[in-house]
Amino acid sequence: MAKKNARDSRIWLSIQKEKKEKRKYVLISCASLLTFLLIWELCTDILKLAPSYAMPSPLKVFRSFVAKLYQTAPDGSTLPVHIGVSVYTALLGFLMGAVIGSPLGILMAWFKTLDRIVKPVFDVLRPIPPIAWIPIMLVVLGIGTASKVAVIFMASFVPCVINAYSGIKQTNEVHIWVGKTFGASRSQLLFRVAIPTAMPMIFTGIKVSLGASWMALVAAELLASSSGLGYMIQIARSVGRADIIIVGMLMIGVISMLFSAALEYLERRFVKGVK
Amino acid sequence: MTPGDNIVEVRNLTKSFGDLLVLNDISFDVKRGDFLCIVGPTGCGKTTFLNSLTKLYDIDRGEMLVNGESINLKKHNVAYIFQEYSTMQWLDVEQNIGFGLKIKKRPKEEIQEKVDKVIKLVGLEKYRHYYPNQLSVSMLQRVVIARAFATEPALLLMDEPYGHLDLQLKYKLEDELINLWEKTGTTVIFITHNIEEAVYLSNRIIVLTNKPTTIKREMLNGLPRPRDIASPDFIALRDQVTELIKWW
Amino acid sequence: MAGPEEVFALICKYFIEPVGRTTLFGHIGASLGRVLIGYSIASLAGVTLGLAMGYSKTVRAIAAPLFNIVRPIPAVAWIPMTILWLGIGEAAKIFIIFIGGFANTVINSMSGVRTVDPVLIGAAQLLGASKWQTFRRVILPSSFPYVFAGLQISLSGSWMSVLAAEMVSSHEGVGWLIITGMNNANTAQIMAGMIPIGVVGFILVSLMRWIEKKLCAWNDRSR
Numbered sequence: 001m002a003k004k005n006a007r008d009s010r011i012w013l014s015i016q017k018e019k020k021e022k023r024k025y026v027l028i029s030c031a032s033l034l035t036f037l038l039i040w041e042l043c044t045d046i047l048k049l050a051p052s053y054a055m056p057s058p059l060k061v062f063r064s065f066v067a068k069l070y071q072t073a074p075d076g077s078t079l080p081v082h083i084g085v086s087v088y089t090a091l092l093g094f095l096m097g098a099v100i101g102s103p104l105g106i107l108m109a110w111f112k113t114l115d116r117i118v119k120p121v122f123d124v125l126r127p128i129p130p131i132a133w134i135p136i137m138l139v140v141l142g143i144g145t146a147s148k149v150a151v152i153f154m155a156s157f158v159p160c161v162i163n164a165y166s167g168i169k170q171t172n173e174v175h176i177w178v179g180k181t182f183g184a185s186r187s188q189l190l191f192r193v194a195i196p197t198a199m200p201m202i203f204t205g206i207k208v209s210l211g212a213s214w215m216a217l218v219a220a221e222l223l224a225s226s227s228g229l230g231y232m233i234q235i236a237r238s239v240g241r242a243d244i245i246i247v248g249m250l251m252i253g254v255i256s257m258l259f260s261a262a263l264e265y266l267e268r269r270f271v272k273g274v275k
Numbered sequence: 276m277t278p279g280d281n282i283v284e285v286r287n288l289t290k291s292f293g294d295l296l297v298l299n300d301i302s303f304d305v306k307r308g309d310f311l312c313i314v315g316p317t318g319c320g321k322t323t324f325l326n327s328l329t330k331l332y333d334i335d336r337g338e339m340l341v342n343g344e345s346i347n348l349k350k351h352n353v354a355y356i357f358q359e360y361s362t363m364q365w366l367d368v369e370q371n372i373g374f375g376l377k378i379k380k381r382p383k384e385e386i387q388e389k390v391d392k393v394i395k396l397v398g399l400e401k402y403r404h405y406y407p408n409q410l411s412v413s414m415l416q417r418v419v420i421a422r423a424f425a426t427e428p429a430l431l432l433m434d435e436p437y438g439h440l441d442l443q444l445k446y447k448l449e450d451e452l453i454n455l456w457e458k459t460g461t462t463v464i465f466i467t468h469n470i471e472e473a474v475y476l477s478n479r480i481i482v483l484t485n486k487p488t489t490i491k492r493e494m495l496n497g498l499p500r501p502r503d504i505a506s507p508d509f510i511a512l513r514d515q516v517t518e519l520i521k522w523w
Numbered sequence: 524m525a526g527p528e529e530v531f532a533l534i535c536k537y538f539i540e541p542v543g544r545t546t547l548f549g550h551i552g553a554s555l556g557r558v559l560i561g562y563s564i565a566s567l568a569g570v571t572l573g574l575a576m577g578y579s580k581t582v583r584a585i586a587a588p589l590f591n592i593v594r595p596i597p598a599v600a601w602i603p604m605t606i607l608w609l610g611i612g613e614a615a616k617i618f619i620i621f622i623g624g625f626a627n628t629v630i631n632s633m634s635g636v637r638t639v640d641p642v643l644i645g646a647a648q649l650l651g652a653s654k655w656q657t658f659r660r661v662i663l664p665s666s667f668p669y670v671f672a673g674l675q676i677s678l679s680g681s682w683m684s685v686l687a688a689e690m691v692s693s694h695e696g697v698g699w700l701i702i703t704g705m706n707n708a709n710t711a712q713i714m715a716g717m718i719p720i721g722v723v724g725f726i727l728v729s730l731m732r733w734i735e736k737k738l739c740a741w742n743d744r745s746r
Contacts, residue, residue: 025584029588030588032585033589036589054608126721127725128721129679129682129683131599131687132720134690135702135704135713136710139704139713177357178355178374181331181353181355182348182353184378192377192378218597218599218600219687222600222603222687223691237606237607245603250596253593254595256595256596256597272366
């Protein structure tokens with residue numbers, strides 16, 4: 001009995017030590033962030049090192065953030081509206097790309113003839129960065145949601161195809177043999193062996209694709225748009241409101257993180273058996 | 276379908292890989308309910324033989340008949356336990372075991388019933404919802420064996436399934452296998468390079484030569500069960516087989 | 524919409540005759556030059572910070588909050604701010620390219636240090652290696668594949684950023700080419716720009732892969 005207690009208390013002690021260390025680093029992080037904000041505040045509001053149109057203080061940024069939640073100046077919409085437009089457009093393009101790209105990648109990896117036909121076309125489109133599609137889409141589809149969604153589609157489509165293709169190609173031959181010896185048909189092998197094997201990579205493709213979609217959306221909105229976060233930032237620049245620019249940039253970052261977190265959660269729930 | 280008649284007939288099976296002739300005109304029969312062990316020097320094409328038998332490999336020439344017809348995996352109820360680990364990492368234990376039945380499109384209730392029966396036989400009841408990456412190697416092999424037996428195969432093929440395991444575990448799984456075989460009456464073709472294992476398990480032994488591989492000897496193994504690996508009869512048979520393999 | 528023959532003819536023409544200030548060679552050169560500078564700075568700074576963050580928990584604790592806030596903001600989103608600070612000259616473009624390449628180098632370098640096999644470190648210490656020796660001879664080589672992966676991704680990121688920077692304001696470069704084509708509704712010019720963009724991007728990726736094969740021969744990551 002005594003032996004067990006001694007061991008338990010040693011384990012407890014080492015857990016406490018770990019927790020203390022973790023806390024120490026969390027404190028360092030908080031301190032670092034606060035120091036940064038203080039220095040920023042110091043340089044801007046107090047020492048006035050830079051003109052306010054180029055470098056607003058953190059307090060000003062925060063106040064503008066709150067104000068923009070319900071004010072439409074200077075760009076014509078409130079922050080929530082801009083966020084809504086941006087997220088909607090990005091998700092639309094992203095979903096189109098994922099819904100067309102992933103199955104296409106799967107089928108290309110499974111059917112050799114399809115691969116031979118589609119791959120050359122795909123290899124030509126693939127190295128073109130999504131941003132480079134903006135001019136042609138604007139000319140062909142005009143300024144508006146359609147051209148933005150088209151650009152985002154190109155950004156989303158490519159990683160989905162590549163990763164789905166890769167995932168299917170990684171199918172373990174032994175698993176195919178197991179299916180075959182039990183008498184599986186080609187389509188059973190596809191749906192019960194190949195696609196489940198590929199799911200982790202298909203998901204990776206979707207994660208990459210969402211990130212690329214969001215970046216393409218921001219780029220498209222910066223260059224030609226009349227609403228959305230990118231547009232808000234552009235207008236803010238033209239009227240010298242750097243505080244709104246920063247609000248916009250931070251919003252873009254936060255939404256990007258939320259997207260990643262959402263996908264991580266979905267992956268944990270639906271992709272089974274991965275370490 | 277009387278017990279003791281031929282379930283598998285192999286005629287003139289020949290297979291080469293390019294210029295290399297691996298299987299050379301192999302012919303033999305397997306009777307229903309047999310436990311046939313195929314032994315031979317390492318690299319003589321034992322795995323190639325099983326893969327050719329099941330048409331996973333294309334062959335040059337020959338006939339493989341099951342119940343008198345050319346072997347057809349969709350029709351004939353065959354289970355194959357490979358040398359490599361073959362559990363599916365995206366399915367839990369219960370789903371892995373039911374995989375064969377699912378492919379054969381059995382109704383849900385039947386699958387559940389058969390999986391329940393087999394999972395108890397291999398002692399994995401507590402691990403139903405564990406995933407392969409959480410299990411030890413021996414448990415994974417049990418899952419594979421359970422998956423095979425769940426489909427109540429007429430013919431069970433096993434390619435050195437216990438090769439990676441330590442001795443104690445090997446003995447235990449061998450006994451479990453004999454138990455399952457006696458209970459279900461399946462026909463087993465078991466490949467191994469371990470002669471003791473072959474003598475312990477089989478009621479018939481086929482000894483193969485080196486490449487180009489043909490049958491060196493077919494023999495019956497009538498030792499009474501349960502078998503004692505230290506008994507003089509056992510050792511005599513084991514030595515006899517070892518001699519055959521040494522001189523090719 | 525222009526047809527393939529028209530586009531191809533235009534590309535050939537651009538190689539010989541100047542479009543805007545210079546020929547297609549000049550434009551590609553201008554863009555690549557900017558990438559080179561921005562990417563070099565991003566790589567140097569990124570690898571340094573990444574290795575430091577991977578090696579020292581303290582450094583990571585200090586740098587992580589700020590880095591994690593800035594990281595998800597794409598380089599494109601920095602363009603308006605950069606124009607306010609640095610105007611529309613070369614410095615602004617290089618800064619955007621730097622942002623485009625920085626984050627990935629840090630993350631991958633950090634990852635590389637953190638995933639060094641502790642058994643190797645232990646072995647080095649048992650043999651009497653000092654902290655610096657352990658770092659130089661065990662951690663650095665072991666993390667090199669990760670660092671290199673980060674450098675590859677950053678190169679793509681930088682190439683994309685140079686386009687964005689040029690599209691917003693420039694007088695030459697492949698980005699300028701396609702944005703001018705857009706402003707003149709000249710689809711042939713746009714496509715004549717997109718193809719070199721794709722080709723150069725492809726060449727950069729292939730170059731990195733070739734270098735990787737040469738340098739990381741001992742680390743077979745079959746793609």
